[in-house]
Amino acid sequence: MKYTEMNREQLIAEKAELDKRFNDYKAMGLNLDMSRGKPSKEQLDLSMDMLNDTDYTESGIDLRNYGIIDGIPSCKKLFADLLGVEPKNILLGPNASLSLMFDYIAQAYSHGVMGSTPWSKLPEVKFLCPVPGYDRHFTILEYFGIKMINVDMTPDGPDMDAVEALVKDESVKGMFCVPKYSNPQGITYTDEVVRRIAALKPAAEDFRIIWDNAYIIHEIYDEGDDLLNIFDVLPEYNNDDMVIEVCSTSKMTFPGAGISALAASDGNIADILKRLNCQTISYDKMNQHRHVKFFGDVDGIKAHMKKHAAIMKPKFEMVLRHLENELGGKGIATWIEPRGGYFISLDVMEGCAKRVGELCKEAGVVLTNVGATYPYGNDPKNSNIRIAPSLPPVDELDLAAQILCVSVRLACVEALL
Amino acid sequence: MKYTEMNREQLIAEKAELDKRFNDYKAMGLNLDMSRGKPSKEQLDLSMDMLNDTDYTESGIDLRNYGIIDGIPSCKKLFADLLGVEPKNILLGPNASLSLMFDYIAQAYSHGVMGSTPWSKLPEVKFLCPVPGYDRHFTILEYFGIKMINVDMTPDGPDMDAVEALVKDESVKGMFCVPKYSNPQGITYTDEVVRRIAALKPAAEDFRIIWDNAYIIHEIYDEGDDLLNIFDVLPEYNNDDMVIEVCSTSKMTFPGAGISALAASDGNIADILKRLNCQTISYDKMNQHRHVKFFGDVDGIKAHMKKHAAIMKPKFEMVLRHLENELGGKGIATWIEPRGGYFISLDVMEGCAKRVGELCKEAGVVLTNVGATYPYGNDPKNSNIRIAPSLPPVDELDLAAQILCVSVRLACVEALL
DSSP states (O other): OOGGGOOHHHHHHHHHHHHHHHHHHHHTOOOEEESSOOOOHHHHHTTGGGGGOOOOEETTEETTSSOOTTOOHHHHHHHHHHHTSOGGGEEEOSSOHHHHHHHHHHHHHHHOSTTSOOGGGSSOOEEEEEESOOHHHHHHHHHTTOEEEEEEEETTEEOHHHHHHHTTSTTEEEEEEOOSSOTTTOOOOOHHHHHHHHTOOOSOTTOEEEEEOTTTTOBSSSSOOOOOOHHHHGGGGTOTTSEEEEEESTTTSOTTSSOEEEEOOHHHHHHHHHHHHHHOSOOOHHHHHHHHHHHOSHHHHHHHHHHHHHHHHHHHHHHHHHHHHHHTTSSSEEEOOOSBSSOEEEEESTTOHHHHHHHHHHTTEEESOTTTTSGGGOOTTSOEEEEOOSSSOHHHHHHHHHHHHHHHHHHHHHHHO | OOGGGOOHHHHHHHHHHHHHHHHHHHHTOOOEEESSOOOOHHHHHTTGGGGGOOOOEETTEETTSSOOTTOOHHHHHHHHHHHTSOGGGEEEOOSOHHHHHHHHHHHHHHHOSTTSOOGGGSSOOEEEEEESOOHHHHHHHHHTTOEEEEEEEETTEEOHHHHHHHTTSTTEEEEEEOOSSOTTTOOOOOHHHHHHHHTOOOSOTTOEEEEEOTTTTOBSSSSOOOOOOHHHHGGGGTOTTSEEEEEESTTTSOTTSSOEEEEOOHHHHHHHHHHHHHHOSOOOHHHHHHHHHHHOSHHHHHHHHHHHHHHHHHHHHHHHHHHHHHHTTSSSEEEOOOSBSSOEEEEESTTOHHHHHHHHHHTTEEESOTTTTSGGGOOTTSOEEEEOOSSSOHHHHHHHHHHHHHHHHHHHHHHHO
16 A cells, blocks of 8 residues: 555554564664675675786786886777777776776866866856766766756656756766666666767867766676667767766776776877876786786676676665565655666655665664765755665675665655654 | 097097997997886896785775775885884875876865865966976976976985075975985985975975985995985974875886875875865775785885895996996096986086987987976986986896997087087
């Protein structure tokens, strides 16, 4: 029965039952973590053979020494194949694609984009942020004082009518996108949305889309989502320079000890290299070499990611089963069943998300800070909760998901009473 | 006999002899490189055992996963001991201290220093550059449009009378120093110079010294130079916040695959962490752990650096021997015999350095770009040449040093004729 259709008496009875369950969980004194998209120990163990590399040479070059700022050729090839671009359009980066994105925005701030006015010299700079989204994107923008404008996500990707209207404002300089298995909803942009993005006619010449392909090959099921390669479409609209794509092996091999890559047009690569030549002598080429030896080619990456999927799938299915069993048909929550990525996005009755977070915390379950999926930590509907099922062992996750569901029900009953 | 005391006839005879030697070298079709301070293969081989680490946990924490932005405690301790500061005053960085320095200047540019006006918002920002110095410091400053002011190096360190006068200008915001075995001269700042630096009273509150201790423990002889720990002295002058120190293992283990560290006051560390929390989730903790396991403690680093010294010493001695034999007493060149570091700095007769570079190139020896040791690539006396003896095998270095000496003599004779 839908909570919204219950009368006061029914709600009080429901609350009494939920209070009892909640207190039972609380009495267990748990300490469970569903806050961040961290791989589990089992997943990290999958890549230990990568560390057996002993011969760090390539084409006679000693990769242990200084140099090769754009990355070693074999590894550039690997990422070029993965991203569907030419090796000349790849720059290999540090251990985190987050730094690639931060440094790119920092560069636009101090030096502009391919000769444009530095953003620091402009009275106002705005970015479009599909919401809910990734908190660390928002943190970068906030650090540089860039005003964030929410754009609602639809099941197909960002609301493109809104995006097309907003880019007519010359102070709108860019947009952050997670186009495949978006964080946190797990939505993959449809071909039509990718085409409409590629066809944008922004007023600002220095408009740049940060295409954070963090979950490029992070399927949970045998049949993954297909994402149109935006670099195949951009030239049709003379927008070759509009997109900066990044990805990393953080969730393939080791978070914090993986490698990242950036794909962009010739012009953007040259622009970034100008800065990079001042910032570093090279990134970690030994680690690049390890990754090439370990994966071999894109098929090797795919085979490896199937091992990750085998660990992730039961976790996602367990959380989704609890959501269905506990919250289904009650009119108090909606969610999307993702086919990949690291998160499940749960929208609870408006005004209740923060209370869910409090209740979970009280019962020993840490969620991502409620609100973090929106710019400035401000979810205007106080509705969205990001669930990260990857880290806990299955038995802990089982409990955590139940506690989450009871907390959602309790928060909604409280609100209705 | 001094070239300057030769008459025209003697110079012509000398030139004829040198031309013959030069052409003989040229006919060998050599391709020798003394341009950059790259360790040799033998040196890189010294650290291969570092790669045998297999257990990446510390205090029960899985270092393969996300997190620990400031670095793992054991590795912070190692660098704290090396630099003579508390672990809380250490941040571990990426694979290159160059990035630590670039990112710090970038932060001051966009956000100021501990609450000061961002440097990007000021009409002019200047930095003091002891010369000759390290080209990559100058490149960072030039990238950010910071005006560089030359300060002459003396055998004791930078000319402190000049520095003390220049910091009275409020637009002078900092200074780059390589205080031990300076690049390129190999000069270690005396205690008095370090004290005078620590005691500076700059007009700018946001004045920052980048203390690039790149050769902190890179001795060539058993008896190395002693550098006063500036962090021990700063508090005496209430200047705790004035210095940002960096170092790295690039020339201890693997260039490009080592780790870097930054030491600074509590206030500076907090200031940097604000940015770092937006820029990355952590640096490579697996690599930090490898370094700790490999070195153990500072004594372990010292023992390891003795192995480097054993390889470097004969190379330095060979170059110095050739300089003495070929250029000694001719009144056309001066140099310093460094007791550590990676370079020998050679000052030839004014106006001749570029010609020496051309002649070397013609005979197949690549030197560091002549002029690179000065801001804007402009050596006002066209006199300084940086010799990097580390990379070539001894037999190649033997030839390269001879060719360099002949080229110096030839260039000077040409100039005198």
